[in-house]
Amino acid sequence: MPGRRWWTRPLGLARVRGRSMWPTLRPGxxxxxxxxxxxxxxxxxxxxxxxxPEGPRPVAVKRVTRREPDGRWWVESEALGEGVDSWxxxxxxxxxxxxxxxxxxxxxxRRPAAGR
Numbered sequence: 182m183p184g185r186r187w188w189t190r191p192l193g194l195a196r197v198r199g200r201s202m203w204p205t206l207r208p209g210x211x212x213x214x215x216x217x218x219x220x221x222x223x224x225x226x227x228x229x230x231x232x233x234p235e236g237p238r239p240v241a242v243k244r245v246t247r248r249e250p251d252g253r254w255w256v257e258s259e260a261l262g263e264g265v266d267s268w269x270x271x272x273x274x275x276x277x278x279x280x281x282x283x284x285x286x287x288x289x290x291r292r293p294a295a296g297r
Contacts, residue, residue: 201264225282
């Protein structure tokens, strides 16, 4: 969005589901994301994958590996053979990149069970 200052772009939280980004991210990891921020090659992004034969695909976290000459983004999973990425669906349109991942939040320590 031209003209918007970086501090006016909304921050949000996302939770990792699935193993496509293993070992970088684990299921249950919480991420701080910056909506409407342009992705960075080499960084992580929250992307909306195109619908498949089973219906709509959820928003997923992927590694941005390159920008195509036509402006589309090539994104990949970290774990080979896990999840859907650009090797499956091709490069994504710029509007499919929903947010840039800023950081992984620390895991919360587990509380001991009562009576221990």
